[in-house]
Amino acid sequence: MTSVNFKRIQLPNGLEIIGEVNPDARSAAVGFFVRTGARDEQPEIHGVSHFLEHMVFKGSERRSALDVNREFDEIGARYNAFTSEENTVFWGAVLPEYLPRLVDLLADMLRPSLRGDDFDMEKKVILEEIGMYQDQPTWTAYEAVMRQHFGPHPLGNSVLGTSDSVGSLARDQMKAYFDRRYVTSNILVAAAGKVDWPRFCELVTDACSTWPGGADPRDARPANGAGSVHVITQKKIQQEHVLLLAPAPPAESPDRFAADVLTTAVGDGGGSRLFWELVDPGLAETAELDYHEFNGAGTFMTYFGCDPDNLGENLARIRAIYAAVGADNIRPDELDQVKNKAAARIVLRSERPMGRLMPLGFNWIYRREYRTIDDDITTLQSVSRDDIARVLAAYPLDRVTTVAVGPLTDAEFRSKMAGVADS
Amino acid sequence: MTSVNFKRIQLPNGLEIIGEVNPDARSAAVGFFVRTGARDEQPEIHGVSHFLEHMVFKGSERRSALDVNREFDEIGARYNAFTSEENTVFWGAVLPEYLPRLVDLLADMLRPSLRGDDFDMEKKVILEEIGMYQDQPTWTAYEAVMRQHFGPHPLGNSVLGTSDSVGSLARDQMKAYFDRRYVTSNILVAAAGKVDWPRFCELVTDACSTWPGGADPRDARPANGAGSVHVITQKKIQQEHVLLLAPAPPAESPDRFAADVLTTAVGDGGGSRLFWELVDPGLAETAELDYHEFNGAGTFMTYFGCDPDNLGENLARIRAIYAAVGADNIRPDELDQVKNKAAARIVLRSERPMGRLMPLGFNWIYRREYRTIDDDITTLQSVSRDDIARVLAAYPLDRVTTVAVGPLTDAEFRSKMAGVADS
Numbered sequence: 001m002t003s004v005n006f007k008r009i010q011l012p013n014g015l016e017i018i019g020e021v022n023p024d025a026r027s028a029a030v031g032f033f034v035r036t037g038a039r040d041e042q043p044e045i046h047g048v049s050h051f052l053e054h055m056v057f058k059g060s061e062r063r064s065a066l067d068v069n070r071e072f073d074e075i076g077a078r079y080n081a082f083t084s085e086e087n088t089v090f091w092g093a094v095l096p097e098y099l100p101r102l103v104d105l106l107a108d109m110l111r112p113s114l115r116g117d118d119f120d121m122e123k124k125v126i127l128e129e130i131g132m133y134q135d136q137p138t139w140t141a142y143e144a145v146m147r148q149h150f151g152p153h154p155l156g157n158s159v160l161g162t163s164d165s166v167g168s169l170a171r172d173q174m175k176a177y178f179d180r181r182y183v184t185s186n187i188l189v190a191a192a193g194k195v196d197w198p199r200f201c202e203l204v205t206d207a208c209s210t211w212p213g214g215a216d217p218r219d220a221r222p223a224n225g226a227g228s229v230h231v232i233t234q235k236k237i238q239q240e241h242v243l244l245l246a247p248a249p250p251a252e253s254p255d256r257f258a259a260d261v262l263t264t265a266v267g268d269g270g271g272s273r274l275f276w277e278l279v280d281p282g283l284a285e286t287a288e289l290d291y292h293e294f295n296g297a298g299t300f301m302t303y304f305g306c307d308p309d310n311l312g313e314n315l316a317r318i319r320a321i322y323a324a325v326g327a328d329n330i331r332p333d334e335l336d337q338v339k340n341k342a343a344a345r346i347v348l349r350s351e352r353p354m355g356r357l358m359p360l361g362f363n364w365i366y367r368r369e370y371r372t373i374d375d376d377i378t379t380l381q382s383v384s385r386d387d388i389a390r391v392l393a394a395y396p397l398d399r400v401t402t403v404a405v406g407p408l409t410d411a412e413f414r415s416k417m418a419g420v421a422d423s
Numbered sequence: 424m425t426s427v428n429f430k431r432i433q434l435p436n437g438l439e440i441i442g443e444v445n446p447d448a449r450s451a452a453v454g455f456f457v458r459t460g461a462r463d464e465q466p467e468i469h470g471v472s473h474f475l476e477h478m479v480f481k482g483s484e485r486r487s488a489l490d491v492n493r494e495f496d497e498i499g500a501r502y503n504a505f506t507s508e509e510n511t512v513f514w515g516a517v518l519p520e521y522l523p524r525l526v527d528l529l530a531d532m533l534r535p536s537l538r539g540d541d542f543d544m545e546k547k548v549i550l551e552e553i554g555m556y557q558d559q560p561t562w563t564a565y566e567a568v569m570r571q572h573f574g575p576h577p578l579g580n581s582v583l584g585t586s587d588s589v590g591s592l593a594r595d596q597m598k599a600y601f602d603r604r605y606v607t608s609n610i611l612v613a614a615a616g617k618v619d620w621p622r623f624c625e626l627v628t629d630a631c632s633t634w635p636g637g638a639d640p641r642d643a644r645p646a647n648g649a650g651s652v653h654v655i656t657q658k659k660i661q662q663e664h665v666l667l668l669a670p671a672p673p674a675e676s677p678d679r680f681a682a683d684v685l686t687t688a689v690g691d692g693g694g695s696r697l698f699w700e701l702v703d704p705g706l707a708e709t710a711e712l713d714y715h716e717f718n719g720a721g722t723f724m725t726y727f728g729c730d731p732d733n734l735g736e737n738l739a740r741i742r743a744i745y746a747a748v749g750a751d752n753i754r755p756d757e758l759d760q761v762k763n764k765a766a767a768r769i770v771l772r773s774e775r776p777m778g779r780l781m782p783l784g785f786n787w788i789y790r791r792e793y794r795t796i797d798d799d800i801t802t803l804q805s806v807s808r809d810d811i812a813r814v815l816a817a818y819p820l821d822r823v824t825t826v827a828v829g830p831l832t833d834a835e836f837r838s839k840m841a842g843v844a845d846s
Contacts, residue, residue: 024447026770026796066703073694074760076767095767271496280489337497344499344518347449351775373449 006370007197014184014213017204018191018370020360022353025193028099029353031091032110033188033361036181038085038157039294040218047161048169048177050083051126055174056090057081058118060108065118068109075101078354085146085155086218086294087365093354096194100203107207110182119171127167130160137241137405138303140232145243145301145403148230153223155297183214190361193353222250222296229402229417231410239285240308240406240413244318246399248291248298249391251366256293257379258387259395263291263300265330265338266321266397273321274304283310283317289397295366300397308408312416322397329385329392343377429793430620437607437636440627441614441793443783445776448616451522452776454514455533456611456784459604461508461580462717463641470584471592471600473506474549478597479513480504481541483531488541491532498524501777508569508578509641509717510788516777519617523626530630533605542594550590553583560664560828561726563655568666568724568826571653576646578720606637613784616776645673645719652825652840654833662708663731663829663836667741669822671714671721672814674789679716680802681810682818686714686723688753688761689744689820696744697727706733706740712820718789723820731831735839745820752808752815766800 007019037049058065072079072092079092090109092102133139143158150156160166189204249255267274267289278287287304306314330338349355350373359376363369371379404413430442460472481488495502495515502515513532515525556562566581573579583589612627672678690697690712701710710727729737753761772778773796782799786792827836 026774027767070694073691073764076764078767078771093771095763095770098763098767268496271493340518340521341496341499344450344501344521347518348501348516348775348777351449352771353774354771 004372009201011184011205011209013209013211015187015189015204015208015211016364017189017201018360018364019195019197019200020192020356020370021195021197022193025353026095027093027353028096028191028193028195029091029093029357030099030102030106030189030191031089031357031361032106033190033365034088034090034182035086035186035188035218035365037083037087038159039154040181041154041157041177044165045169045173045177046157046165047126047130047159048174049088050159050161051122051166051169052174052178053081053083053088053090054122054126055114055119056109056112058112058115058122060111060113062108068105071101071105075105077102083159085157085159087362089358089361091357093193093357096196099195099200103200103203104207107204110187111211112178114171114175114178116171119174123166123169126160127163130163130166133160137234137237137239138305141241141243141403141405144230144232144405145245145401148228148403149245149299149401150223150297153221154219155223155294180216183216184208184211185213185215185217187211188361188365190357190364192356192360218295220295227399227401229414230404231408231413232403232405233407233409234405235407237406238307239305240311240404240408241305242303242311242315242402242404244302244400244402246300246395246397246401248300248395249293250296250298251293252296253298255387255391256291256298258383258391259291259298259300261335261338261342261380261383262330262388262391263289264342265334266325267302268338268341270341273325274302274318277317277321278304278314284314287314287318293366298395300395302400308406308412308416311408311413312419315417316419319398326392326396326398329389332385335383335385335388339380339383342380346373346376346380427795432624434607434628434632436632436634438610438612438627438631438634439787440612440624441783441787442618442620442623443615443779443793444618444620445616448776449518450516450776451519451614451616451618452514452516452780453522453525453529453612453614454512454780454784455529456613456788457511457513457605458509458609458611458641458788460506460510461582462577463604464577464580464600467588468592468596468600469580469588470549470553470582471597472511473582473584474545474589474592475597475601476504476506476511476513477545477549478537478542479532479535481535481538481545483534483536485531486528491528494524494528498528500525506582508580508582512781512784514780516616516780519619522618522623526623526626527630530627533610534634535601537594537598537601539594542597546589546592549583550586553586553589556583560657560660560662561728564664564666564826564828567653567655567828568668568824571651571826572668572722572824573646576644577642578646578717603639606639607631607634608636608638608640610634611784611788613780613787615779615783641718643718650822650824652837653827654831654836655826655828656830656832657828658830660829661730662728663734663827663831664728665726665734665738665825665827667725667823667825669723669818669820669824671723671818672716673719673721674716675719676721678810678814679714679721681806681814682714682721682723684758684761684765684803684806685748685753685811685814686712687765688757689748690725691761691764693764696748697725697741700740700744701727701737707737710737710741716789721818723818725823731829731835731839734831734836735842738840739842742821749815749819749821752812755808758806758808758811762803762806765803769796769799769803
């Protein structure tokens, strides 16, 4: 078997660098994980994290936007970036010989110029993106259920922001946010695969040792949503899209593996109680339960989409499933089955450096923990029905905030929810 | 470095089994490659290959459609299937301990019951899929340009078939096609990754040794399209979608690596002459040149989509690029650059068993050849400008069949093509 090695150093300015070195790999992946996202934004700058992610690709003092694009192409990199409620991540994967150029490029990008003309042009792109997402009922439902569930807690913030907040954002506000959040204490540099570790550390040191330190810790007070029902009527769409959000273990909890096993058994898209009782009989197009983890909070998110005529039946079946699981737990055969499936997914996702990078980075960011693939599989295999019972007792699946987007009015939705209109 | 081993056996009934065994991998992938597709269909059964691919998931004598779905889920498989002009491929990837169950499942599926009620139900799904694809301008353009380019040659056949051909297809016609084409001489079983080779051969032998032999070789006479211009007017869409198809080296040609390097330099989506001269200045949304290989034929396919106002300018720029490349070849610096990019892609695609399966199977099907990742990189690095000049001499980029789908009428398109309307 391949032997991998975990490495870690910290630069004098506070920047942490970690690596999972695998001499047998044929590629190397690097990520700059910035511990900042929508939850770290004040109301007047909603959407700035995501907008800033775009601006990072527009160049630095040394590079224009064209240069950035051309250099990724020249080194044959696979690369991308994403922004969430809690993180902004920039990553690339290349052949080992191009690792120095990739590090130079990514590190330089992370000190963006934020040029005024690029800012104005990119603002239009973001506003179009917001418009496009607003046309997607599932996205509308996701943003609404997070807002309803978390209420005033900043985890309810929209990742994209609104047309208003982004439209009125000034370049200097973005610069102030960048200066405050993109400090070394909020950045982790991670590498996976065929990496010459001492050389890699040298490269990062050369590129990043002048980055400012200082702390801007997250407001990470715990959050738990309160149940409510919120209906957004969109007559022009055919299907009713429903999201149910319940509290779940936070990212810091040792129960996150049990939460994962539980949601896979109950709501995995490829075969689960929700699949066999809602999707397979044709009552719903999709019906899934997912577990999402955040600092100090977690969510069990149920999603289903269906013909409005089947709404009452689907809600009744979900309630029955969650009541049965709450009373009797999942069955031993379900537990075994789900462990097999989850183990296969861990391996199939992780077999190359690109696939190792995200678990490597996020385990460190959330828990300062290094875990091999085998660690994850061992922990997974040890999950017991008692562990799941503990999760269910603390976080019942049915304590939900409900949001629906679709053709039904508020009154129609509530009446079907009460089981009146389906008979 | 990892050491891989190539293996091959043939069963008495003619079925070939190949494997690339990698003891260091953590997963195993298996594919059943059936050498049959749209080009092997008579007009009255157009679409049968793709429809049959769907029916394979509907079960066998031993399994219902539900069983198939449930078993893939139980073994945590990642799996799928696809149909093209020349191949129908069924594959799955699992943890090594589930390889026996995956082989049993896939092999059993490959002897489908083709039950009448499943057939009738699935026909509706396929007809919906055809309708959905017909709404996509790029798909409409692809089918039309293949038909126009290949004329009466069966490579011009539609993979999906038409609503008419699929609508009137009978279950017995599918059964006859299955009996004729799914014989052992047209099937290759391939495995990649952590595979116990003797055990794997035993499993395949147990499952497949009763499969009928017999030969049904493909009508593989060479094909070369004749240039023509065909305009499909769709007033309701905004963009003009244009496909240009030129002959290129066939799958059997040693020049396919040179063809690949050429198209990457000229038309790669991430940075190339087409990208920098059409997409980057904002004249086209997309502009790419791809190389496709078939038995006895190949195509250089140019695609671009743009505002109709920019059509004339884009066509003029493409003509100028192709004329320049035809006269002066690509530059030495372009050649080096493209080799780096192509090498990176080969590695990044191939680093896990799932990624090795398709090159493994297709190299064998088309060329009875086993090639390691390093073989591909070595051949790629040896491509010279002379090789590219030879390809360009035999297959000029500008000998094209043209199809446009978009708001322009035939007369408008031709006038912009002639450069009249853009001034």
